[in-house]
Amino acid sequence: MKEEQRTLILQSSSDFPPPKGVKLSYGTAGFRADASLLQSTVYRVGILAALRSLKTQSVIGLMITASHNKVSDNGVKIADPNGGMMSQSWEPFADALANAPDPSQLLALIDDFVTKECISFDGGHPVEILLGRDTRPSGKSLLEAAKMGISSIIGAVAHDMGVLTTPQLHWMVRARNLGAKSTEYDYFLQLSQSYRSLVDLVPDKNKVIKLNDRLVVDGANGVGGDKLLVLRDFCNGLAVEVRNTSRGQGVLNKGVGADFVQKEKVAPSGFGISDVGLRCASLDGDADRIVYFIVRPDSNKIDLVDGDKILSLFALFIQEQLNFLKDDEQGKTCNPYCPRLGVVQTAYANGASTAFLKNLGLEVVFTSTGVKYLHEKATEYDIGIYFEANGHGTILFSDGILSWLEAKKKELASTWKGDELGFHFHCLFPGSEKQKAVLRLLAVSKLINQAVGDALSGLLLVEAILVHSGGSIHKWNELYHDLPSRQLKKRTLDARSRQTTVGGGSNVKVVDRTAVVTANAETVVVQPAGIQEAINVETAKYRQGRCFIRPSGTEDVIRIYAEAATQEEADSLANSVAKIVDQFLGYVARTIGTQFSSLSAHMN
Numbered sequence: 001m002k003e004e005q006r007t008l009i010l011q012s013s014s015d016f017p018p019p020k021g022v023k024l025s026y027g028t029a030g031f032r033a034d035a036s037l038l039q040s041t042v043y044r045v046g047i048l049a050a051l052r053s054l055k056t057q058s059v060i061g062l063m064i065t066a067s068h069n070k071v072s073d074n075g076v077k078i079a080d081p082n083g084g085m086m087s088q089s090w091e092p093f094a095d096a097l098a099n100a101p102d103p104s105q106l107l108a109l110i111d112d113f114v115t116k117e118c119i120s121f122d123g124g125h126p127v128e129i130l131l132g133r134d135t136r137p138s139g140k141s142l143l144e145a146a147k148m149g150i151s152s153i154i155g156a157v158a159h160d161m162g163v164l165t166t167p168q169l170h171w172m173v174r175a176r177n178l179g180a181k182s183t184e185y186d187y188f189l190q191l192s193q194s195y196r197s198l199v200d201l202v203p204d205k206n207k208v209i210k211l212n213d214r215l216v217v218d219g220a221n222g223v224g225g226d227k228l229l230v231l232r233d234f235c236n237g238l239a240v241e242v243r244n245t246s247r248g249q250g251v252l253n254k255g256v257g258a259d260f261v262q263k264e265k266v267a268p269s270g271f272g273i274s275d276v277g278l279r280c281a282s283l284d285g286d287a288d289r290i291v292y293f294i295v296r297p298d299s300n301k302i303d304l305v306d307g308d309k310i311l312s313l314f315a316l317f318i319q320e321q322l323n324f325l326k327d328d329e330q331g332k333t334c335n336p337y338c339p340r341l342g343v344v345q346t347a348y349a350n351g352a353s354t355a356f357l358k359n360l361g362l363e364v365v366f367t368s369t370g371v372k373y374l375h376e377k378a379t380e381y382d383i384g385i386y387f388e389a390n391g392h393g394t395i396l397f398s399d400g401i402l403s404w405l406e407a408k409k410k411e412l413a414s415t416w417k418g419d420e421l422g423f424h425f426h427c428l429f430p431g432s433e434k435q436k437a438v439l440r441l442l443a444v445s446k447l448i449n450q451a452v453g454d455a456l457s458g459l460l461l462v463e464a465i466l467v468h469s470g471g472s473i474h475k476w477n478e479l480y481h482d483l484p485s486r487q488l489k490k491r492t493l494d495a496r497s498r499q500t501t502v503g504g505g506s507n508v509k510v511v512d513r514t515a516v517v518t519a520n521a522e523t524v525v526v527q528p529a530g531i532q533e534a535i536n537v538e539t540a541k542y543r544q545g546r547c548f549i550r551p552s553g554t555e556d557v558i559r560i561y562a563e564a565a566t567q568e569e570a571d572s573l574a575n576s577v578a579k580i581v582d583q584f585l586g587y588v589a590r591t592i593g594t595q596f597s598s599l600s601a602h603m604n
């Protein structure tokens with residue numbers, strides 16, 4: 001790096017001293033913490049984004065959000081040139097950068113890294129970063145910090161794209177790097193047009209307009225509801241009622257949102273008895289997750305139609321379209337093309353969903369929690385569908401299958417003469433149904449976000465498939481029955497609280513979550529030694545018992561997940577394993593207050 005560049009970094013970073021006693025980690029989905037701690041981190045991620053742009057010679061994204069976390073938190077993450085999460089190989093550098101104690105050590109780190117990665121500052125390519133933020137009040141000033149970080153790399157340019165959903169920013173970055181249209185208007189246009197194409201291809205027998213069959217959506221008091229209102233206008237006739245937008249009185253993610261609905265299994269605020277039986281959905285704070293639900297007549301309980309069920313609906317639809325095209329290929333004497341369809345889940349997927357998908361004959365694989373792992377795995381297939389139970393997921397199409405579909409589209413169009421003969425009910429003719437299957441798959445590839453899970457595009461695809469299949473949310477929910485499950489979280493101490501506790505003269509043993517190390521897609525604990533055996537002994541006592549623990553990547557907690565034949569058994573298994581966590585990790589509840597999260601208040 002030139003001297004001028006070094007001086008600039010030294011000078012500007014001195015305005016952003018890191019908070020004392022806090023160790024930050026890039027985690028499952030970027031850096032997250034109380035917003036008051038993040039000025040320096042976001043500034044440094046600005047530098048990171050500019051270096052990433054220099055290295056990849058592409059446009060990079062920087063999103064300021066803490067998703068479903070409380071409104072006083074915030075976070076920051078980077079979108080790579082393909083719109084996906086930042087390459088994991090850069091995460092250790094991100095961690096080091098965020099935690100460098102002073103400007104000179106920060107500079108030394110950057111110097112080393114730039115040399116190691118052979119990053120050139122020769123100005124041959126534009127260095128551009130697209131910035132987005134959710135509706136959190138802290139977003140504006142953090143965005144300014146990001147801009148300062150970016151401008152401390154000579155020649156780097158920040159484009160403020162305003163308030164966006166996380167998937168919108170990822171979509172824009174991908175589109176920009178593909179040389180495609182990439183504005184927010186283009187996003188809405190592409191989604192709405194492909195949604196309409198899918199609806200136009202609905203088999204005629206199902207083209208019944210159901211009056212009052214509206215979808216009611218909880219926008220988590222965040223950005224997702226606001227953007228859905230715009231999308232609804234683009235879709236022209238989409239019957240969606242949006243509640244809990246950011247313009248109402250409610251607080252972001254408080255008693256609302258996909259994470260709340262999925263974990264607590266209750267209706268969000270603003271939904272009640274008048275919604276019983278309706279098709280409802282909930283977005284999370286930055287709209288990269290969606291779950292559906294049906295309000296039950298008893299109190300505010302719901303039937304949850306979660307990410308696993310969305311995945312199952314998508315898998316059925318894609319499989320149906322591929323089946324239409326299968327016999328065509330099987331008849332070929334040379335080079336028949338058999339697209340590989342794969343499904344990716346995490347250990348949080350309900351066991352009943354995995355059994356259902358395997359029964360369909362699908363290949364199901366597991367990865368660790370976090371979109372970056374699922375997404376990467378899904379790219380190994382021609383069509384890879386991935387979903388977390390909490391509602392984050394998408395369908396990825398390989399370049400290979402897209403070219404095959406385009407070729408097939410041409411081939412079928414040249415052989416199909418039905419229209420000329422005056423036949424319009426294509427579904428009566430095998431050739432035309434193939435053609436429709438191709439068009440449907442192509443429309444899905446344009447509708448569903450190819451960069452990252454996207455609640456808005458997911459919502460449109462669910463709605464289109466429900467119309468296509470003539471099915472209701474009730475029928476969809478009956479695809480299989482979830483095994484009862486329970487999630488608990490045990491608070492651990494972040495670095496700052498640990499210092500306070502120990503420094504305060506207390507001799508209690510406290511742990512941090514990194515003491516728990518897992519393997520096999522987080523289903524087995526390898527550290528501390530012996531804990532897995534104890535969990536196994538406990539799990540074996542329960543019918544259809546399954547249980548695992550893992551350190552959260554976004555909160556200072558250890559998560560416990562249990563599944564069993566009845567709700568009582570799932571609760572009991574989760575509680576017993578929580579006690580095992582206490583024993584092995586030397587956790588002492590009274591030092592940090594509440595032992596269990598608010599979830600336990602809902603246990604019955």
Ligand SMILES: CC(=O)N[C@H]1[C@@H](OP(=O)(O)O)O[C@H](CO)[C@@H](O)[C@@H]1O
Pocket residue numbers: 028029067348369370371388390392551552553554555559
């Ligand atoms: C059990 C659970 O829902 N975990 C979530 C949560 O991660 P944790 O590492 O469990 O805190 O936030 C991630 C980012 O949104 C999401 O990818 C993940 O699925």
Ligand SMILES: [Mg+2]
Pocket residue numbers: 067068284285286287288289
């Ligand atoms: Mg989110």
